[in-house]
Amino acid sequence: MKQIDALSLDQLDPDSDGYPSEQTLAWLEHCDLLTESLNDFLAVLSANWHWGLKRKDWKDGTIKLYLATGGWSGNESVIRALSCNGLFWSLCWDRSVRGGGYWFTITPALQRMWKYDSAL
Numbered sequence: 350m351k352q353i354d355a356l357s358l359d360q361l362d363p364d365s366d367g368y369p370s371e372q373t374l375a376w377l378e379h380c381d382l383l384t385e386s387l388n389d390f391l392a393v394l395s396a397n398w399h400w401g402l403k404r405k406d407w408k409d410g411t412i413k414l415y416l417a418t419g420g421w422s423g424n425e426s427v428i429r430a431l432s433c434n435g436l437f438w439s440l441c442w443d444r445s446v447r448g449g450g451y452w453f454t455i456t457p458a459l460q461r462m463w464k465y466d467s468a469l
Contacts, residue, residue, distance in 0.1 A: 387463040414454075440459060
């Protein structure tokens with residue numbers, strides 16, 4: 350994990366074809382949201398999701414994410430990494446459907462716990 354911790358966020362951008370790097374997938378999988386910023390986590394996720402990511406910010410502060418893989422292998426790799434991140438997946442995953450649709454909810458309580466700055 351030390352090698353992953355030492356990476357700067359700009360090193361977690363997708364490659365020239367839009368695919369997430371192995372380093373990025375490892376970072377998403379092992380990102381400890383109790384010590385890392387939720388803003389950074391969402392920025393890396395958004396930068397490495399090819400298309401089909403929708404975000405809705407509710408009036409109560411809840412963040413809803415919908416990710417559609419479209420069957421694209423890069424997106425499928427990101428979903429596998431997210432599903433291995435026990436903290437994120439167990440607390441935020443709402444549901445998924447055949448065809449690659451995934452819904453996540455990040456409550457205001459989780460945002461406070463995970464150092465989220467809504468002004469960014």
